[in-house]
Amino acid sequence: MTTTVARARGLVKRYGSFTAIDGIDLTLEEGRIYGLLGRNGAGKTTIMQLLTGQIFPNGGELEVFGRAPAEHAEVLRRLCFIAEAQRYPEDFTPAHVLTSAPWFFEHWDAAFAERLVADFRLPLKRRIKKLSRGQLSAVGVIVGLASRAPLTFFDEPYLGLDAVARQIFYDRLLEDYAEHPRTIVLSTHLIDEVANLLEHVILIDRGRILLDSDADDVRGSATTVAGPSTAVERFVADRPVIGREAIGGLASATIDGRLDRADRLRAAELGLELAPVSLQQLIVHLTGTELAGAPEKEVAA
């Protein structure tokens, strides 16, 4: 039994002659963790701004909790969206943010917020303007987690966070999500970092959805074969190849699609090695040189 919390059909957002969101369809179900993935400028933040009623669509249909989100208090009170480039009132400190948050989020857990402040070592009395990039991300992460909003958005939550802080975010999110299931949408271009957290992946590029699928399906959906060039070529002959590399007499090719038992036996006979493709690699293949046709290949950190 799943309940739909948000649904978009043919959603369009234009800025002058630039089409930021180009007719997308998407559905968010209750109690899942979504990854909104894509390169910089792909339209991730725009989608979240549309879903939270911060900007108005130019076309298509959009329903969040059954209504258009903009200007509907009974929808907006169930959302939490701290943007990556969020503006804060003049001279605000994290302490001011945490003081006012309970007035806006009815499920706010102050004790949880306090614990997160200690976890992230966030200086409460420092002005927001003076915070480092990582500390600024921590403010958004703390509000997002402690709000327990039925539909919570995290916009690039990993920006500037160190390895320990990223692990803390990951752990706290999963712990709290287990106790208080809700719908979470996480946007990022650091894909491998969040890959294991995601239950569902929505990949966007240039305002269009390239992939909208269960994360487990995506993970097994491509395979890299490596070995002597001739053997690799014979094996991949008529299969859809989404990436190739060669060094001397050795080559590797990434095949889009699952391999069955017979395929695996054949690969073994040819002396080829099979390796699963990580979510990040797959997305580089999907949004990188092949589709964009651009000479540069994104090297995600």
Place this chain on the structure above:
Amino acid sequence: MTATATGPVRAATTEGASRLRPNEIWRIVRLHAVNPSIFFGVPAMVLGGAWAITMVIALILLGSGVPMENTGFRYSWAVLSPQWYLIVVGVQAVSYTFPFALGFGATRRDYWLGTGLMFVLASVLYALAIATLLLIERATGGWGIGAGMFDALWYVGGDWATAFYSTFALQLLVLFIGAGVTTVFMRWRMKGMLTLAAGAMALILGVIALLTFTESWEPLGDWLGSIGVVGVFSLLLLTALAWAGAGFLVIRRATPR
């Protein structure tokens, strides 16, 4: 009738029961006041600073033997010193606090109503302070040294109520102009600001031309004189309310950054 129940109450039970959501509006007032230095601390400091400077000037005049009647304090603009800062407060209420409130799930409507309520409350407070300080200044004979900061400009000869009313109207106008102009930027960006500036210029030139060609400057001056201080400040109050109404219409479709 409130939409403020705690716990996961279904939206449908509160929807339509009341178009006015007191809690949703009041929390915007609290958001503006959570850092009290913006609306209260800094204006008090500016006013205090202007008062200190006035005191020093009065001491200098006293020391040099200028007779109290000739000091010219009644032409001092020191009492208006917080106005410039309050325009900025109005601007920042929309440019910074508005995007933040949207992120926290406020509607534009509730945000503007709450902000307007904050402006009214702050203006009442400033007006109370200035009208009362005016009476203290008179009672102490210019703080004991013939200094005049509050008993100046149109306040001269007016009673407490007139001082309160005129200050209230002026504060509200200043705050709503700052916030109202910024809503235009938040909705139409630079294009909107340029259009607004050009429109304002055209309007001012048009009024000047009209008054000049119809030789109405003198009748206008006479009319303003006939309606008095209270009448003039009533016009300012009406202007403030017009900005408040216009800002509401503009912000309903405004988008952050």
